[in-house]
Amino acid sequence: xxxxxxxxxxxxxxxxxxxxxxxxxxxxxxxxxxxxxxxxxxxxxxxxxxxxxxxxxxxxxxxxxxxxxxxxxxxxxxxxxxxxxxxxxxxxxxxxxxxxxxxxxxxxxxxxxxxxxxxxxxxxxxxxxxxxxxxxxxxxxxxxxxxxxxxxxxxxxxxxxxxxxxxxxxxxxxxxxxxxxxxxxxxxxxxxxxxxxxxxxxxxxxxxxxxxxxxxxxxxxxxxxxxxxxxxxxxxxxxxxxxxxxxxxxxxxxxxxxxxxxxxxxxxxx
Numbered sequence: 001x002x003x004x005x006x007x008x009x010x011x012x013x014x015x016x017x018x019x020x021x022x023x024x025x026x027x028x029x030x031x032x033x034x035x036x037x038x039x040x041x042x043x044x045x046x047x048x049x050x051x052x053x054x055x056x057x058x059x060x061x062x063x064x065x066x067x068x069x070x071x072x073x074x075x076x077x078x079x080x081x082x083x084x085x086x087x088x089x090x091x092x093x094x095x096x097x098x099x100x101x102x103x104x105x106x107x108x109x110x111x112x113x114x115x116x117x118x119x120x121x122x123x124x125x126x127x128x129x130x131x132x133x134x135x136x137x138x139x140x141x142x143x144x145x146x147x148x149x150x151x152x153x154x155x156x157x158x159x160x161x162x163x164x165x166x167x168x169x170x171x172x173x174x175x176x177x178x179x180x181x182x183x184x185x186x187x188x189x190x191x192x193x194x195x196x197x198x199x200x201x202x203x204x205x206x207x208x209x210x211x212x213x214x215x216x217x218x219x220x221x222x223x224x225x226x227x228x229x230x231x232x233x234x235x236x237x238x239x240x241x242x243x244x245x246x247x248x249x250x251x252x253x254x255x256x257x258x259x260x261x262x263x264x265x266x267x268x269x270x
Contacts, residue, residue, distance in 0.1 A: 002073050003027035004084075006038065011092075015155040016041035016048050020087065029068055029084065036068055037085040047155055048081045054154045055083075057130055063123030065143050065152040088152070090144025093196070097139055097203055106222070107203035110229055116142065116149040117197055117232075118256055123151040124193065125247045128186045132157050135184055136169040137192035139199055160185040172207035177241050187241040190250070194236025201225050206237075228255035 004027055007020040021038040023030040041048045055067035066086035073080045090096070093116060100108045107113070120142060127134055135156040143152040156169050164182040167174070175191035177183040198206040202223045209215040220230065232255035235245040250256065 002071075003030075004036075004038070006040075010037060015039075015051065016081075018085075021084075033068065035087045035089075037087045038082050039085060040080045040082045042078055042080055048083060051154045051157070052083045054132070054157045055085075057132075058126060061123060061126040062148075063119050063150055064126065065145070065150045085152070086145060086150075088143035088145045088150065090147060092140050093142035093144065093149060093200070094139035096144060097200060101203045106224075107199070107201045110201060110224075110226060113197060113200040113229070114255060116200065117193070118251075119149040120151060120193060120196070121247055121251055121256070124186075124189050125251070127151070127157070128189070128247055131159055133160055133184055133186055134189050134192075136173070137189050137196060138170050138173045139196055142196070158184070172205060175237075175241065175244075176239055183241070185241070186246065187244045190236050190244050190247070191241075193250075194233050197229070197233055197236065201229060226255070228253070228258060231255065 002024075004021050004023045007022065010018045010020055012018065016039040018037050018039045020035060022035050023033055025031075029036065039048065039051070052067065052070050055064070058064045059067065065088065068084035068086065070081070070083040073082060097107060100106070120137070124134065124137070134151065134154065135158060136153060137151070141151065141153040143150050158168070161184050162182055163184065166182050167179070168184060169178070169188075169192075171179060173192040173195045175188055178188050178191075195206045198204075202219045202225070204219055206216075209219060225233075232250065232253050235250065235253065238244040245253070
């Protein structure tokens with residue numbers, strides 16, 4: 001008999017369905033944890049076990065969603081793998097962006113976007129210094145815990161790799177070298193962070209206007225993106241991965257350490 005109760009469905013990750021759940025008496029997390037998220041997949045899913053193993057390496061980082069434990073359950077004739085995760089009561093960054101939309105197409109306040117970006121950067125620093133690439137940074141995979149952003153969904157996380165012809169992650173948030181050549185390293189996550197920041201501030205996914213330069217500039221002007229935020233975004237989305245800024249470089253960028261709110265330049269020079 002399961003020692004936890006499955007409640008409503010919260011969403012679906014790269015591998016498995018995520019439910020709200022609560023531990024019952026006798027569970028190792030009872031009574032200290034009242035609510036948790038449980039990601040479940042049928043059978044002893046190797047991908048979910050991979051995510052469990054990856055998250056176990058990142059325990060203690062406050063900018064990454066916490067792994068609380070795991071088990072296997074039998075439901076009818078099916079066996080499920082379940083991993084217990086910290087519950088993000090605030091939903092995802094994607095939900096936060098959607099709730100911010102107005103007729104003027106403005107995104108979340110830039111000071112708020114800065115705080116989320118800083119948290120994501122610190123999480124990425126921990127991941128990259130551990131020798132891994134997340135490979136699927138996007139607003140849907142940034143979870144809101146007590147109004148703080150934490151990185152979640154580690155189903156695609158791996159060590160830097162060269163896989164020609166293989167798409168790993170979400171194409172709309174992938175850099176050219178990953179899409180075209182199958183190169184996956186820490187700069188892959190930086191490109192995705194830039195796309196996510198653009199979406200935070202404008203409320204429009206960058207991929208929807210990546211082939212329409214004038215629309216992109218118009219969105220940036222309408223959002224009143226500051227000069228520092230604009231430059232930070234440019235450093236994240238440099239097409240040459242060797243010139244793209246690293247996590248440690250971005251942590252020293254004026255957008256992160258300063259408070260400038262000057263208007264952006266008129267031209268997009270990326």
